Amino acid sequence: MPHSLQPLHTFALSSQCQNFVEITDSAQLKSQCFKVPFCLLGEGSNTIFLNDYAGTVIKMATQGITITERSHDFLVSVAAGENWHQLVTYLLEQGIAGFENLALIPGTVGAAPVQNIGAYGVEIAQFIEAVDYFDIDSGSFKSLTNQQCHFAYRESVFKHALKNKAVITQVHFKLSKIWQPVLSYGPLQQLKNPTPQQVCAQVIQTRNSKLPNPYKLANAGSFFKNPIITNSELAQLITTYPEVPHYPHGAGHHKVAAGWLIEQAGLKGYKIADIEVHQQQALVLVNHGNSTGDDLINMIAHIQDIVLTRYNISLEHEVRLIDQHNECHISLEQSV
Structure with missing residues (x-):
């Protein structure tokens, strides 16, 4: 039966799906029908439903954290449905550091490897030892090593070869007992010999000052x-x-700050219907309420067009967009 998707994704466009299933035990996956179309969902913080979805939305809500102490590190095994930020703070309380640069990133642990979440010079891939998943084709549970996940910037095998073929059930992290702070980005550079808790506090303060709370202003x-x-x-x-902010990215490449490009192009505060380029952080689009998927598509295309014209740089959206049947990608080729 139809189920509202508006409260299930933080951008909160008005939409609904044909069926909704919540997974609280991975064993449920064995009896779950994966008839196409279906969409896997965590907390919906990186997914936007552009319109009504003609299929089943499967929400991973499994819980559980196991910590195993080893000689040089801690093995932390976490169920896919656990909240990411709560895991970061919980581990710090246990005296286990490493994730502090990734504090306050919204979403679930199961979603983290899919797009290799990262912030302030740290990516989750550097901590992952293995990822367990349910293989839809064979109906069995399998595991991948870090190398087999093919991690890259906001990329993994789960976005490509295993897209719509795997349901992540558990992630195994290794966190070294010897902590080295990563202070190369922005306001973290001002910290002198900080504790992990101080790094975490600075990241939280910085994110709160720049990024709107999605539960107060939809984004x-x-x-x-x-x-x-x-x-x-x-x-x-x-x-x-x-003055363009840039950072080395492997041999022969640099990463450029997309937010800076959008802001310097004069797009802060730009609106289409009730969708707006955020006043404080141009990298964020916000939904004030009365907007449609088409409004968002038009906004994305407009930003891409302006940035390409001004800087000769093509912008890709990081957020996963779902139309009636599939994930879709908005590019200038599609939008003209």
């Missing part, structure tokens, strides 16, 4: 990926925009 967090460009492209960009 899906950082909307666009920071584009990766070649060093020669960066050199050309700097000739016109010497």
